[in-house]
Amino acid sequence: PPWHVKPAALGSSVGITIAKTFGDLVKSIENAFNVSPKILIEETIRGREATCGVIDNFRGKDHYSLLPLQILDSQHIFPGHFTRDESQAIQDAAVKAHKGLGLRHYSRADFIVSPRGLYILEVNSLPGFTNESLLPKSLSAVGCEYPQFLDHVLTLALQK
Numbered sequence: 001p002p003w004h005v006k007p008a009a010l011g012s013s014v015g016i017t018i019a020k021t022f023g024d025l026v027k028s029i030e031n032a033f034n035v036s037p038k039i040l041i042e043e044t045i046r047g048r049e050a051t052c053g054v055i056d057n058f059r060g061k062d063h064y065s066l067l068p069l070q071i072l073d074s075q076h077i078f079p080g081h082f083t084r085d086e087s088q089a090i091q092d093a094a095v096k097a098h099k100g101l102g103l104r105h106y107s108r109a110d111f112i113v114s115p116r117g118l119y120i121l122e123v124n125s126l127p128g129f130t131n132e133s134l135l136p137k138s139l140s141a142v143g144c145e146y147p148q149f150l151d152h153v154l155t156l157a158l159q160k
Helices: 022-035 084-100 134-141 146-159
Strands: 003-007 017-019 039-043 048-058 061-065 069-072 075-077 106-114 117-124
Touching: 003 022, 017 022, 022 039, 048 084, 048 134, 048 146, 061 084, 069 134, 084 106, 084 117, 106 134, 134 146
Parallel strands: none
Antiparallel strands: 003 017, 003 039, 048 061, 048 069, 048 106, 069 075, 106 117
16 A cells, blocks of 8 residues: 556546555545446556657657656646656656657647656547647647647648
8 A cells, every 4th residue: 555546548647546555455446447447447646747759750759759748636747846867767668658649640648757766657549739738738838839739730630
């Protein structure tokens, strides 16, 4: 303990609970199965939360990784408070996940940077683009605004 119990069929942290005891675990599993026919039970990994976007065929790279953004509670810290090596590991892992899953055009991967190492939490194959979404914030930080990005993605889509 503690464990994160997650419905496997939903995104955006819907239905996730943290179970601190075996009694909590049983209740959390029951609640998760009420939402989804499949669930995940994960060890809680303590560390700093990060996210990193990847864009295909951008700025001269086959797979361009954006700078890691740190998530602290509901705050987004950009650039994240990571060492150069941690930032590079996050970016490399985001690209490997993007390529390994056969994703196209763009994605965003979420991580925990722990004293035990780097852990990938999930990959968003179609990240959101609202005012609160993380990928647009990361794009803006590297000087790419939404119209430019949209043009780039549409160009990629028309080439395939």
